[in-house]
Amino acid sequence: MKNLIFILFAFTLCSSCFAQTTLKDGRYQLDGKFFKVTKSTYLDKTSFSVSVIGRYWDKPSPSPKNPNGLPINKKDIHFDIDNTKAIVNDVLAVNSKKLALNKDRIDMSFTFLQDGSIEHITYFFNGNTIISLKDIAKIDMELKKKIKATFSGEEYKNFYLIPFGMVSVIY
């Protein structure tokens, strides 16, 4: 009987650990940066977004030089997406099996500056993610240090901020 109670207790404890979400709504300070974690539920599915609170977080972003200029073609924005995914995987390597079991994923929306440096990355996660804010802070630091974009065509010259769209790492 004692054994049964112990097994049941251990199982309950383990389930609650696994279901525990590491991210919570709010503002956090980590490594000298402020992060905003937002939880959102749509049709019973919960997701999180995480952003470093940068200079345009709650301020209007700059105007393009010519408001009637042509949009930037995604094909004119070049950066090493494989290396981007490898950097994320390296940071999370210790937990890769747990992440796969949890069917975790990270979706990243990039915004570059004209010199190719990263101005901002927004991270998106499933509601049950086991990825911690500390991991995200490290990923953010590594990506901003190691990833740089180049541009072709002329259109990008019209824009101060150059959005790329999504890069996904799926476990």
Place this chain on the structure above:
Amino acid sequence: MISETIVDMICPSDPGDPCADPANFGTGDCEIVEPEIDLDPLIKNLCDGLSEAQKTIIQNTVNSLKDYDCATKYMYNHFVNNNKSFNFCISPGQGSGTYSPTTKTFNFTSDVAAGNMYVVEHEFIHAFQDDSHPGGTGQYGIINSNPNAGFVDIEFEQAVMNDMINYGSTIAFDLSGATQAQRDAYLLWIKQVTTNGTSYPKLNPNGTATEIAAYNTFMSSYNSFLSAYNAIPGNTNHSAALNLSPQALIKLFNNINKNCP
């Protein structure tokens, strides 16, 4: 995308083939005749004054619409199957392109714009909206530089459709007055509604209780983002909002999937 104009060399007679000698091109022995271009059924008219190169750009652009993505493919087939066609122009005007619901005319302000599929898809969606909203979208247009009530509804619907088709883009909140916080919230919603960009929302306001609830949830978020969009400082698409039902969005996404044959 831009191909050279096709020129056929036609000789009145063929003794010794004078066209074999380039010196005879354009002479009585070897006339250069530019063939009539077979217009795509989507093209009602090409504006006067277009060069042959510009006509070719438009023809190529219209050809691209047939399979650029599942959305343009559906819209193209919808128009052609319903015998609806449009005028196409390249001439100075507003922005990089416009669609006039009054004259059913696409106007691109440069050759490059006419061949830019981002610009073309944007205007093509406006034509689809014109076809989908009862009474057309002319009633919500700009008159003497003043946008009618509902103008913002049409522009926002177009932006959301574009952002769902081109997953990851945030056209609606890329406007210069918008903030990163707004873009994050909007992109998170787009991500949820499209299940990480793998599907389109299926909306049925007259369906089962579950479908109606899903529609109401969608509309609640949609209208909230519409209000935020309308309030972006300096938004040139600002107008009185009518909270119109996004008929074109519903019609398009109920009829297409992310992958299409």
